[in-house]
Amino acid sequence: MINYSSENIVAEAHKHIDVINLDQADAMRQEGINIIDVREPEEYNAGAIPGAINMPRSVLEFVVGEYLEEEDRNKPHIVYCKSGGRAALAAITMKKMGYSNVHAMQQGFAHWELDGRQIENNPS
Secondary structure, three states: OOOOOHHHHHHHHHOOOEEEOHHHHHHHHHOOOEEEEOOOHHHHHOOEOOOOEEOOHHHHHHHHHHHOOHHHHHOOEEEEOOOOHHHHHHHHHHHHOOOOOEEEEOOHHHHHHHOOOOOEOOOO
16 A cells, blocks of 8 residues: 655645646736635634635535535636645645636745735635
8 A cells, every 4th residue: 555645645636736826826816716715714814815715625525515606617716725735635626526727826825925915814
């Protein structure tokens, strides 16, 4: 049996998803594309990308239908987390669930904030 580390699992997910950088994510955000924050609620409430919807990775499979309509399956979505790992796993999960245009933001919110990009405090 092969044992995989979390790094191996994320690297494998990257082979099957579209990974975008901060500049691409910011440009897409400004176009009004759906942004999904897959961090836990306490992380999200401490600060988030403006307009992001919080769907924690831990429950994504169970709540995505509450936030996105059937017609959203072909629309573009950006997913992000703190550093990129959970976003990659969320993107592969959404792809398996039939969302065909999902982009995982590389580096995550930590770098977004360090880069001085716009954030929203207490978004809930």
